[in-house]
Amino acid sequence: MVFFALKFLKKSAVSLLLYPTVATAQDTSFVQPVKDFVTLKLALSSEIENFSVHSANTYYQINPNTATVASFSLNYSFLSVSAKFSPSFFPGNADTEEKGKTSSRGLSLNLNFEHWLQELAYTRTNGYYLYNTSDYQPGWQEGDAYIQFPDLLFKSVQGVTGYKLNRNFSFNALATQSERQLKSAGSFVPQFLYRYYITDDRTPLVGSNQSSQKSRNLELLLGAGYYHNFVIRKNVYIALGLTPGAGILFMNLTTRAFDGSTIHSRQRDFIFRADARAGLAYNGERFFGGLYATAFTASYEQDNSQVINGNARLFYKIFLGYRIPAPSLLKEKVNYIKNKLIHTKKQS
Numbered sequence: 077m078v079f080f081a082l083k084f085l086k087k088s089a090v091s092l093l094l095y096p097t098v099a100t101a102q103d104t105s106f107v108q109p110v111k112d113f114v115t116l117k118l119a120l121s122s123e124i125e126n127f128s129v130h131s132a133n134t135y136y137q138i139n140p141n142t143a144t145v146a147s148f149s150l151n152y153s154f155l156s157v158s159a160k161f162s163p164s165f166f167p168g169n170a171d172t173e174e175k176g177k178t179s180s181r182g183l184s185l186n187l188n189f190e191h192w193l194q195e196l197a198y199t200r201t202n203g204y205y206l207y208n209t210s211d212y213q214p215g216w217q218e219g220d221a222y223i224q225f226p227d228l229l230f231k232s233v234q235g236v237t238g239y240k241l242n243r244n245f246s247f248n249a250l251a252t253q254s255e256r257q258l259k260s261a262g263s264f265v266p267q268f269l270y271r272y273y274i275t276d277d278r279t280p281l282v283g284s285n286q287s288s289q290k291s292r293n294l295e296l297l298l299g300a301g302y303y304h305n306f307v308i309r310k311n312v313y314i315a316l317g318l319t320p321g322a323g324i325l326f327m328n329l330t331t332r333a334f335d336g337s338t339i340h341s342r343q344r345d346f347i348f349r350a351d352a353r354a355g356l357a358y359n360g361e362r363f364f365g366g367l368y369a370t371a372f373t374a375s376y377e378q379d380n381s382q383v384i385n386g387n388a389r390l391f392y393k394i395f396l397g398y399r400i401p402a403p404s405l406l407k408e409k410v411n412y413i414k415n416k417l418i419h420t421k422k423q424s
Contacts, residue, residue, distance in 0.1 A: 106244035108256040110399060113362075114406065115151040115253050117397035120144055121160075123370070124180070125201055125230055127275075127387060137207040138225065141175035143168020151252040152402055153410050156186035176224035178203035188248050193238040193265070204228045227278040234271035238301070241265070249305060250315050250355075253364050253397055257313055262304030269321060271295040281334045290330045295347060297323030303353075311360045315368070317353040322346070325376050349374035365396040 126139045144166040149158035162180040164170050169178075184197040206223040210216045213223070240247055242263035248255040276290040299321030306314040325347040331339040350373055357366025373388045 106257070106259045106261050107246045107249070108258055110254050110256065111153070112402055112407070113152075113399035114402045115149075115364075115397055115399050117149045117151065117253060117364075117395055119147045119149070119393050119395035120166075121147065121393040122391040123393065124389065124391070125199065125232070125387070126207075126389065127204075135208065135211065138204050138228070139175075139207045140180060140201050140204050141169065141172065141178040142180050142201070145180065149252070151248075151254045152406060153254065154187055154189050155410070156184075156188070156252040156254070158184045158186075160184075173221065174219070175205040175222050176203050176226050186252060188252065188254075190243050191240050193236070193240060193247055195236040197232075197234050199230070199232045201230045202226075202228070204230075225277065225279065227280075229276045229278060230273065231276075232271060232273035234269070234273070234295075236267055236269050238265045238267040245303065245305065247303065249313070249359060250303065250317075253359060256311075256359050257305040257307055260305060260307045260313075262302065265301040265303060265319075267299040267301055267319065267321070269295065269297040269299060269323070281332070284334045286334050288332050290332070292328040294326040295323060296326075297321045297347065297349060299349075312356075312358050315353065315355040315357065318350070319352075320348075320350040322348050345376040347374060347376040362399045363397070364399075366394075368393045368395075 122143060123145055124140055124142050126137070128138070129136045142162045145160050145162045146166065147158050147160035149156055151157075160180075160182045162169055162178070164172070164177075178201065180199075180201040182197060182199040184195065186196075187194040204225045206212070206225070209220075209222040213220075240263050242261060244259075245261040245263035246255040246257045247263075247265070249257040272292075272294050274290070274292050277288040279288055281288060299319045301317060301319030303315070303317035306316070308314060323346075325345045327343050327345065329341045329343070331341075333339075351370055353368060353370045355366055355368035357368075358364060359366075369390070369392050371390050375387070
């Protein structure tokens, strides 16, 4: 299954690069490309990866000790690269005695064209704690240490391939600020999401009644998104979006016992996820900034059980950025790639 997902991604990437060379032009009264500038952006976000497990008699809410994540991105033309990290000196990241230590980092790449949209991202987070410790430790109160999982590791590689039906809606104005939305417009954006992630509890086993687990997971989902940019005055817009989706989760679970023995199991589950977004932003000639809020939920019920696993988040993103003239070398390289693609398309 992973092979077929990667094969699809390869074909999609080729289509993404070739399609823009033959698409009709955008209406420049709706969208203004920022052609000769590099966009630099710094953002602070509360976007974190957490987990929840529900059953008839138990509930676990497992969070990382990360309240604020910083990211820096560089955008030019159709290309955007970004790196994120979570310094301990940021607000909400320093209370290691109560919640333990968390390290988190990530990288992302976006290729956004007139119709096709492509995102690839990698995330790694190590160190979690049990948010609802009070349910399992009688007498626990605020200020006491939470139950901690310092050796719980989460790694994720994911991609999203989307197709924007309305060329007069600028996804780049919303995501990378390499374009400006001049008039209000919206678009349906069908999406295919593919995500491979590992959750590994590497806690040393010290008793015969202890065990740990490692899960390898592949999500394949189809989503039907709609986004709209409302330009309420010059350079100021409100952005709204909603994307429900559904698909299949393939899980490979390994349970490790104290004596070194392992039990392997596999399951396939239906998964539902949805995210809703809202934001207010300013996008001027050089300077831009804004605030976005996103509500996200995903859940699935394990095969042959009443256990429901979930992942729900409500997070914000505050960003500021500035555009600088693009270096000549960067312009030359991008133009070279575009000319190569045009030549390849004419030959095909």
